Amino acid sequence: MTSKRDNFGSRFAVIMAMAGSAVGLGNIWRFPYMVGQHGGAAFIIVYIVCCLVVSLPIFFSEAIIGKAGRADTYGAIEKLAPGSKLKNVSYLAILASFVILSFYSVVGGWSFDYLLRACFGGFNGRSLDEAKEIFTGISASPVENISCMLVFLGLTALIVVAGVEKGIGRFSKYSIPVLFLMVVLIAVESLTLPGAQKGVEYLLKPDFSKLDGPAIAAALGQSFFSLSLGVGTVLTYSSYMKEEHSVLFTGGWTAFFDTVFALVAGIAIMPAVFAAGIEPSAGPSLVFETLPVIFSKMGIVLPIIFFLAILIAALSSSISMLEVVVAWLVDQKHLSRSKATLLVFLCAALLGASCAVAPRVFSACDLLSSNVLMMIGALTFAVVVGWKMPREQVLGFVKYRTIYRLIRYAAPLMIIAIAISNLL
Numbered sequence: 001m002t003s004k005r006d007n008f009g010s011r012f013a014v015i016m017a018m019a020g021s022a023v024g025l026g027n028i029w030r031f032p033y034m035v036g037q038h039g040g041a042a043f044i045i046v047y048i049v050c051c052l053v054v055s056l057p058i059f060f061s062e063a064i065i066g067k068a069g070r071a072d073t074y075g076a077i078e079k080l081a082p083g084s085k086l087k088n089v090s091y092l093a094i095l096a097s098f099v100i101l102s103f104y105s106v107v108g109g110w111s112f113d114y115l116l117r118a119c120f121g122g123f124n125g126r127s128l129d130e131a132k133e134i135f136t137g138i139s140a141s142p143v144e145n146i147s148c149m150l151v152f153l154g155l156t157a158l159i160v161v162a163g164v165e166k167g168i169g170r171f172s173k174y175s176i177p178v179l180f181l182m183v184v185l186i187a188v189e190s191l192t193l194p195g196a197q198k199g200v201e202y203l204l205k206p207d208f209s210k211l212d213g214p215a216i217a218a219a220l221g222q223s224f225f226s227l228s229l230g231v232g233t234v235l236t237y238s239s240y241m242k243e244e245h246s247v248l249f250t251g252g253w254t255a256f257f258d259t260v261f262a263l264v265a266g267i268a269i270m271p272a273v274f275a276a277g278i279e280p281s282a283g284p285s286l287v288f289e290t291l292p293v294i295f296s297k298m299g300i301v302l303p304i305i306f307f308l309a310i311l312i313a314a315l316s317s318s319i320s321m322l323e324v325v326v327a328w329l330v331d332q333k334h335l336s337r338s339k340a341t342l343l344v345f346l347c348a349a350l351l352g353a354s355c356a357v358a359p360r361v362f363s364a365c366d367l368l369s370s371n372v373l374m375m376i377g378a379l380t381f382a383v384v385v386g387w388k389m390p391r392e393q394v395l396g397f398v399k400y401r402t403i404y405r406l407i408r409y410a411a412p413l414m415i416i417a418i419a420i421s422n423l424l
Contacts, residue, residue, distance in 0.1 A: 005070055005071075005239065005240065006163060006164035006165060006240055007164065007165065007240045007241065007242050008164060008165060008168075008169045008237075008240050008241065008242070008245075009165045009169050010169075010173070011242075011244075011245050011249070011250070012173055013165070013169035013170075013172060013173045014169075014237070014240075014241055014245055014250055015250055015253045015254055015257070016169075016172040016173045016176040016177070017168055017169060017172040017173075017237055017320070018234065018237055018250060018254040019172075019176055019253075019254050019257040019258055019261070020171075020172045020175070020176045020316030020317070020319075020320070021228045021233045021234070021237065021316065021317055021319075021320035022226055022227050022228050022254060022258040022317075023176070023179070023257075023258060023261050023313050023316055023317070024104075024313050024314060024316070024317040025107060025111075025287065025310065025313060025314060026225060026226065027226060027258065027261055027262040027265055027313070028183075028265045028269070028287070028309075028310065028313060029265075029269065029287050030222070031222060031226065031262040031263075031265070031266060032203055032262070032265065032266030032269055032270050034218055034219075034222055035047075035202075035203050035266060036202040036203060036270070037210075037218075038210050038211070038214075038215035038218055038219070039206060039207040039208060039209070039210035039211050039215060040201075040202065040203060040204055040205045040206050040207055041203075041204050041205060041206035042206040042207055042208045042210065042211050043210075043211070043215060043218075043219055044204075044263070045206075046211065046215070046216055046219040047219040047222060047223055047259075048259065049219075050219050050220045050222075050223040050224075051223040051226075051227075051255050051259065053406060053410060054220060054223065054224070054406075054410060054411060054414040055223040055224050055226075055227050055229060055255070056227075056251055056252070056255055057382075057403060057406040057407045057410065057411045058224070058227075058229050058230075058378050058381065058382055058407075058411050058415070059227050059229060059234055059251045059254070059255070060247055060248070060251050060385075060397070060398055060403060060407060061378075061381040061382045061384070061385040061386070061407050061411065062229065062232070062234035062235040062238065062381045063234055063235070063238040063241075063247045063250065063251060063397075064238075064247055064385050064389075064394060064397045064398070065077060065080060065235050065238075065381055065384055065385060066234065066235035066236060066237065066238030066239040066241070067238045067239065067241050067245075067247060067397065068080055068389075068393070068397070069235075069239065070239050071239060071331050072094075072232075072236060072239070072324075072327040072328040072330070072331040072332060073090045073093050073094055073232040073235050073236060073324060073327075073328060074087055074090045074091065074094065074328055074331075074332055075328075075331045075332060076235060076239060077090045077380070077384055080384060080388065080389055081384050081388040081389070084384075084388060086380050086383065086384055086388070089376060089377075089380045090232070090377070090380060092373050092376045092377055092380075093230060093231050093232040093235075093324075093373065093374075093376070093377030093380065093381075094232060094324055094325055094328050095373060096230065096231040096232075096369045096373035096374050096377055097231045097232055097233065097320075097321040097322075097324035097325055098321070098324075098325050098344070098347070098348065098351075099351070099365050099368060099369045099373065100231065100321050100365075100369045101153075101156075101318055101321035101322055101325070101344075101348050101352075102348045102351035102352040102355060102365060103351075103352065103355040103361075103362050103365040103366060103369075104314070104317065104318055104321065105149050105152050105153045105156070105318060105348065105352045106145065106149050106352055106355050106356045106362065107314065108149070108152035108153075108156075108311070108314040108315065108318055109145065109146075109147075109148030109149035109150075109151065109152045109153075109356070110135075110138065110148065110288055111152070111307055111310040111311045111314050112148050112151055112152050112155075112311055113138055113144065113148045114288060114292060114307045114310070115304065115307040115308055115310075115311055117134070117292075118292065118296075118303040118304045118306070118307050119304055121300065122134075123292040123293055123295075123296040123303055124296050124300070126292075126293050126296070127293065128278075128289075128290050128293055130293075131289055131290055131292055131293045132289045132290070134292075135288045135289045142356065142357045145356040145357065146352075146353050146356050146357070149349075149352050149353065149356050150349060150352075152311075152314070152315075152318070153318075153345060153348060153349055153352060154345070155315060156315060156318040156319050156322050157322065157341050157342070157344075157345045159171050159315070159319050160319050160322045160323055160326055160337075160341050161337060161338055161341040161342075163337065164240045164323075167319075168319055168320075168323060171315075171316075171319065172316065175312050175315070175316065176257075176312075176316060178312070179261075179309055179312045179313060179316070180257075180261060180264070182305050182306075182308065182309040182312075183261065183264050183265050183268050183309055184264055184268075185305060186268040186269075186295075186302065186305060186306055186309070187264055187265075187267040187268035189298055189302060190267070190268050190269070190271040190272045190275075190298075191267070191271055193271055193272060193275035193298075194275055195271075195274055195275040195277075196271030196272070196274065196275050197271075198271075198274040199267075199269075199270035199271030199272070199273060199274035199275065200267065200270070200271060202270055202274065203263075203266045203267065203270055217417075217418070217421040220414065220417070220418055220421075221418050221421065221422065224378070224415075224418055225370070225374075226258055226259075226262065227254070227255065227258060228317070228320065229374070229377075229378050230373070230374035230375060230376075230377035230378030230379075230381070230415075231321065231324065231369075231373070231374055231377055232324040232377065233320040233321065233323070233324055235324075235381065236320075236323055236324045236327050237320065237323070238250075239327070247397045247398065248397075248398060248399060269291065272291070272294045272295065272298075273290075273291075273294070275294075276290070276294045278290055278294075287310070291306070292306075292307075322341070322344055322345075322348075325340075325344045326340045326341050326344055329343065329344070351365070370422070371419070371422040371423060372419075375415055375416075375418065375419040375422075378411075378415050379412055379415045379416070382407055382408075382411040382412050382415065383412060385407050385408075386404075386407045386408030386409070386411070386412070387408065391404065394407070
């Protein structure tokens with residue numbers, strides 16, 4: 001089975017695929033917004049500590065299961081924890097990937113819609129109120145919403161059906177560096193705006209008085225969600241790693257790129273927001289409601305670059321979600337990759353269409369996956385590695401006993417803490 005399983009062509013492709021799975025709309029807006037609300041640089045310090053102590057050990061747990069099991073989420077746990085019922089719990093992680101893929105495709109459809117509008121100058125001369133009306137109109141149009149969702153989901157499927165190396169690996173190793181360069185370009189342009197300094201201070205000026213319990217919980221949760229933990233994406237991608245690819249090396253660089261991207265994205269967005277006199281606490285909706293107008297005033301090209309970056313970021317996340325389900329169908333149900341991809345596309349299109357026309361369904365899918373399914377999945381992975389696998393086998397992957405203890409003791413406790421804080 002090991003010799004027949006697909007693999008990424010290079011270590012760089014592995015890291016870019018992992019980083020691409022982590023990078024998404026949340027990094028482009030949610031991270032900078034949370035940094036500003038919870039103490040600026042002080043929040044970043046806590047976030048980095050949370051990544052090192054909690055989220056990276058959970059990342060390592062998933063990666064170890066994937067690389068050691070060399071199978072899909074269910075098959076890998078069945079192999080590494082024989083006789084355990086935890087393999088059945090792994091279905092919830094697979095379900096989480098499917099649910100997230102479905103409602104995330106709606107957001108991806110918005111990014112495709114806005115990219116087309118930017119290409120044809122649809123935001124030139126628009127006021128902020130008119131830009132909000134555009135988003136309201138898209139949201140209220142079932143035909144436009146569903147059509148763009150299907151295009152986005154179709155692009156995702158085309159990448160996945162091409163295979164691990166020729167599809168996911170090739171897309172990731174080229175698109176993620178381009179994505180980073182585009183965000184850097186936007187950041188440079190954004191920093192030239194009058195009043196941009198206030199946006200930088202909003203992100204980087206430490207205010208330790210805001211580091212209360214909710215702020216620490218927010219940093220912990222952000223570090224968890226930022227690395228796409230608990231849904232089997234890290235596990236599935238790790239099952240395609242070559243023998244010589246290090247779990248420690250891959251995890252460390254993935255976390256590094258993910259954090260750097262989030263910071264650069266913040267520098268790209270927040271100075272423009274402050275320069276325009278917009279209240280940043282308005283939240284993620286500003287990506288579609290007001291930022292198009294801000295960037296359109298900086299030239300014709302910049303809005304196109306911005307929404308192309310949004311589209312690439314969304315695609316890099318969605319392909320990892322689709323691959324989790326496809327890998328399960330290929331390994332466990334023995335479908336061909338093309339048939340598995342088509343089946344998931346059709347099912348996700350149905351749920352995605354429901355999310356597109358019914359905001360309550362969209363919200364329910366978001367809450368179910370984020371607050372329940374992801375937590376159960378992450379806890380399952382940590383328990384398998386920390387309590388079911390032989391210690392020496394785990395140490396063969398992570399080398400250091402401190403990391404093993406974090407996986408065994410700290411990670412499960414922190415996952416439970418995150419789950420409780422999300423439900424309060």
